[in-house]
Amino acid sequence: MKRLKLLTVFVLVTTLFAFTGKSVSDGYKIGDLATDFSLENIDGKMVSLSDYKDAKGFIVIFTCNTCPYAVAYEDRIVALDRKYASKGYPVIAIMPNNTDVKPGDNMEAMKARAKAKGFTFPYLMDKGQKIYPQYGATKTPHVYLLEKTRKGNEVKYIGAIDDNYKDATAVTTKYVEDAVDALLDGKEIKVKETRAIGCTIKV
Amino acid sequence: MKHIFLLFLLLCFSCNDNVKEQKKVISEVADLEAKKQNSALDLEIYDYDGLEPLINKVDNKVHVVNFWATWCAPCVKELPFFEAVKEKYEDDGLEVLLVSLDFPKNYESKLIPYIAKHNLKSKVVALDDTDQNRWIPAINKDWSGAIPATIIYNKDKRLFFEKSFSQEELETEIQRFIK
Structure with missing residues (x-):
């Protein structure tokens, strides 16, 4: 009996480890095809990537209301959409947090924030938190630049928006802009992955 | 000429x-x-080059380095566990370093008052280096940049964790080094 108990504990522990290990390393790599989704927008409508017939790709950004890093980037996210939506690369913002843990990220708060900051792009709720783990997002803000190809939406860049979270005027490399510009010019993206500090996605 | x-x-x-x-x-x-x-x-502020020697000490101690910020809820939640292990294992040669990633504009308004209010005993330093794409992979190649994140190391071994700890989990990891 005791042995069985031990065995159960062993199995439990190993599955647990396998699980936590998996959640860290999983997610898209450059060149993978990203899943589409149907998520609720702040206007109550459902939004999918496939709705955008004319888009050349997407700037998918996992972001939220409550993370200081995400907040520091809000204006720059709006600027990205202003600059690139008309060129075929709209911003699609997805809020990945569990709103029971972070009530400040619930749909009402998302609506209020989008209005206050003048979001020009969809701000979607990852209800049930099914989408961000597939992308492999770990934090906010976390950008996935997708290019529409015949095979599907191919991941072209993963990471930060630029290299200065503190001060938009002191940025020296605009990673996302450089990547989108490269795609628009049919050139190779120079920096395909970057790291930045962000707030853990709340589960 | x-x-x-x-x-x-x-x-x-x-x-x-x-x-x-x-x-x-x-x-x-x-x-x-x-x-x-x-x-x-009363706060030491470093860029990555300044911080590097502090997180790569070669001595006979066990070092715990925790990356946190006052704005990071899961970080703040686990801080007492780091304080507790510092207290408990100090005599076994454990040293705790709390590296704050607070925004510099909040050092005076948030970070320093937080340290005082919670009477943090562990050494706290602030890392102010915007070139995150350089130092995040330098600290650990698998670190996505989410915090909390923790390094436990001695002169022979180094482990990195991009996760939140319970006190029990933290002690389990530390005991592997101390025994």
């Missing part, structure tokens, strides 16, 4: 030296200013 040329060269060099000297003085003054400021705040 040759002499004049040499003299010219010499002048150039001495002139160069002067500039260097001036620069040095200026940077020393700047250092002094910075030090003064920091001592008023």
